[in-house]
Amino acid sequence: MMQHNFSAGPCILPKSVFNKASKAVMDLDNSGLSILEISHRSKAFVEIMEKARTLALAHLNLNPNEYTALFLQGGASYQFLMTAYNLLESKAAYLDTGTWSAKAIKEAKLLGEVDVVASSKDKNYNYIPKSFTVPSDANYLHITSNNTIFGTQIKDFPQVDAPVVCDMSSDIFSRAIDFSYFDLIYAGAQKNMGPAGATLVVVKNDILGKVSRAIPSMLDYQTMISKDSMFNTPPVFSVYVSMLTLEWLKQEGGVSAIEKKNKEKADLIYTEIDRNPLFEGFAVKEDRSAMNATFTLKDEALKSKFDEMAKQANLNGINGHRSVGGYRASMYNALPLESVQVLVDVMKELERTA
Amino acid sequence: MMQHNFSAGPCILPKSVFNKASKAVMDLDNSGLSILEISHRSKAFVEIMEKARTLALAHLNLNPNEYTALFLQGGASYQFLMTAYNLLESKAAYLDTGTWSAKAIKEAKLLGEVDVVASSKDKNYNYIPKSFTVPSDANYLHITSNNTIFGTQIKDFPQVDAPVVCDMSSDIFSRAIDFSYFDLIYAGAQKNMGPAGATLVVVKNDILGKVSRAIPSMLDYQTMISKDSMFNTPPVFSVYVSMLTLEWLKQEGGVSAIEKKNKEKADLIYTEIDRNPLFEGFAVKEDRSAMNATFTLKDEALKSKFDEMAKQANLNGINGHRSVGGYRASMYNALPLESVQVLVDVMKELERTA
Numbered sequence: 001m002m003q004h005n006f007s008a009g010p011c012i013l014p015k016s017v018f019n020k021a022s023k024a025v026m027d028l029d030n031s032g033l034s035i036l037e038i039s040h041r042s043k044a045f046v047e048i049m050e051k052a053r054t055l056a057l058a059h060l061n062l063n064p065n066e067y068t069a070l071f072l073q074g075g076a077s078y079q080f081l082m083t084a085y086n087l088l089e090s091k092a093a094y095l096d097t098g099t100w101s102a103k104a105i106k107e108a109k110l111l112g113e114v115d116v117v118a119s120s121k122d123k124n125y126n127y128i129p130k131s132f133t134v135p136s137d138a139n140y141l142h143i144t145s146n147n148t149i150f151g152t153q154i155k156d157f158p159q160v161d162a163p164v165v166c167d168m169s170s171d172i173f174s175r176a177i178d179f180s181y182f183d184l185i186y187a188g189a190q191k192n193m194g195p196a197g198a199t200l201v202v203v204k205n206d207i208l209g210k211v212s213r214a215i216p217s218m219l220d221y222q223t224m225i226s227k228d229s230m231f232n233t234p235p236v237f238s239v240y241v242s243m244l245t246l247e248w249l250k251q252e253g254g255v256s257a258i259e260k261k262n263k264e265k266a267d268l269i270y271t272e273i274d275r276n277p278l279f280e281g282f283a284v285k286e287d288r289s290a291m292n293a294t295f296t297l298k299d300e301a302l303k304s305k306f307d308e309m310a311k312q313a314n315l316n317g318i319n320g321h322r323s324v325g326g327y328r329a330s331m332y333n334a335l336p337l338e339s340v341q342v343l344v345d346v347m348k349e350l351e352r353t354a
Numbered sequence: 355m356m357q358h359n360f361s362a363g364p365c366i367l368p369k370s371v372f373n374k375a376s377k378a379v380m381d382l383d384n385s386g387l388s389i390l391e392i393s394h395r396s397k398a399f400v401e402i403m404e405k406a407r408t409l410a411l412a413h414l415n416l417n418p419n420e421y422t423a424l425f426l427q428g429g430a431s432y433q434f435l436m437t438a439y440n441l442l443e444s445k446a447a448y449l450d451t452g453t454w455s456a457k458a459i460k461e462a463k464l465l466g467e468v469d470v471v472a473s474s475k476d477k478n479y480n481y482i483p484k485s486f487t488v489p490s491d492a493n494y495l496h497i498t499s500n501n502t503i504f505g506t507q508i509k510d511f512p513q514v515d516a517p518v519v520c521d522m523s524s525d526i527f528s529r530a531i532d533f534s535y536f537d538l539i540y541a542g543a544q545k546n547m548g549p550a551g552a553t554l555v556v557v558k559n560d561i562l563g564k565v566s567r568a569i570p571s572m573l574d575y576q577t578m579i580s581k582d583s584m585f586n587t588p589p590v591f592s593v594y595v596s597m598l599t600l601e602w603l604k605q606e607g608g609v610s611a612i613e614k615k616n617k618e619k620a621d622l623i624y625t626e627i628d629r630n631p632l633f634e635g636f637a638v639k640e641d642r643s644a645m646n647a648t649f650t651l652k653d654e655a656l657k658s659k660f661d662e663m664a665k666q667a668n669l670n671g672i673n674g675h676r677s678v679g680g681y682r683a684s685m686y687n688a689l690p691l692e693s694v695q696v697l698v699d700v701m702k703e704l705e706r707t708a
Contacts, residue, residue: 003386007393010590018379018388025376032357032668034372036549036595039361039671073427073551074572077586081570107570190587195390197427197551197589216435216461218428232431233544235551236364237591241390314386317393 004339007317008148008292008330009170010190017244024240035240040233049229052243056200059246059255060179070201070229071239076100076169079186079199083165084108085219089211093117093138093162098125098147099323100167125150128287134160146171149321151294151328152287157181163207171291173249174333175259183207192333194242197235258333265331265340266290272344276351278302282324296326306350313346358693361671362502362646362684363524364544371598378594389594394587403583406597410554413600413609414533424555424583425593430454430523433540433553437519438462439573443565447471447492447516452479452501453677454521479504482641492516500525503675505648505682506641511535517561525645527603528687529613537561546687548596551589612687619685619694620644626698632656632705636678650680660704667700
């Protein structure tokens, strides 16, 4: 049975990546050893790590002389703290566009003044605030490019003087934008890049070294950079599978090519949400995410019928987050258009039979 | 070709675990989904996490009402910081038995006074200091039970009044001791428990909540406990493989049974090190580790011959750490006695043909 995996993350990855990863667990490249038992200092793994770091920068079209890619642990939640530790000297500006932004704000407050320049909390985060002013003395502006829970996505990034730090966990490698706009990007692997357990950080080298506090080794980007992302034992398997996924993305034609496919998927689901009288979208149209489509049933009484139909069609992971309710279709890079078509067909079938 | 994997970590795991993990990457328990693509909030993974936590405490024979097991990220290096953040109010005592102890001391110093009660650095850490006094006002004593690099291991734990925090990364689950002696145990998974990317923390609940500082969420044990080890996305695959390895350990008869096997392996290699006139052990005899045997060639001129013979015999990962030189045979739980026998045979063969 083919499963259609709409999970918000961890989420679907390419089938070819599963195949290679499964083989490597038994025997990595005919070495006679499993990827799980090799030393992280082995030639084989050092090459994997370097390939992953190189591919990440290449996909983002960033200059390796200006930016460094790191594969760390701890996810975005750890980066909420680490970014502030390394960059927040006196004051930082944060744009509050959802649960994850709010968590980032909470951790940053432990280390300095936080100016929340705008928030869409007033409407349960169903839009992206557009007009706000970043204080001229802010050490950086922190934004969340895509809000997984609410299904909103920043389309036009604000023009600001401050360095921009971006939590790109749920839409990195999904669309072609000018990544050199950002001074620091971080992303948990478990959406478009790989399995849970690895976190990509892409940092512009010249923004570091400007805070006066003593930074613990495990929170210090400069320590991680100086050790080529191997200050301590890295999450070997998660980095390996991330590397495989970044290779797959290259074979698919890179970020520009995948953006077209992502747009097709998003157009298909949003067209149906808007057409079908039984459903309505949660996020305002102009801020709709191409990664996570959030929508609700107008008549809750149809819920059990729709859920049963979805189950019969092998649709997985479409329940909405508890803070929004309804449904959420996450359509990351590896999700085939076919899966979205199956979901749309079920929505149409509900309309026909309700 | 059968490889003999003596790597210091990441290291050998049971073949049956590789088999199950490889299958789960394609299809977890006939769900039609890969372990890499399921939500960490799915019923399947919540059960895996709970099983891993329960097995960990059961193997250590610890009461689940007194202790909590957590699967975190970041390895021992992260715990150097996290333990101090949660427990160091004014002063802490540290026993310096090697590189990892020294790193733990470095991070703790950022948060309070550190009293290094004893150190074996004077002899390049080839022994465990035995007599020292822990200040009565120390918040805790920090020790490293096994020193991977130097091949020493604490056999008799000091009787102290202070709570004991132990870095047990390289010998947890390898021997039957009274684990209730410890108030906090941490261990990177990548030796006896699983692949890199997960870190086990076992904490006695009543030692927490006693420091006055504000603790960032990702560094707060109480936050991790309150969320059942799922404050944020856990390293799903590493936890899964750890669970499989802990299940395997149970099938093998648990910690007491594996201790016997580990003793057999250690006896075999150390007997040869002491017998063979070409070699000598690095660590003093009474403090020798059952996990990592460190030894050197008396005549460096034989090195290339021995290395070539080892290569021909498919012996992997026996190079010593640069701070000791020579050789290191790491003999974690999953290493078969047969592998140690092959190494010993090569050592004998060198003696015969040198």
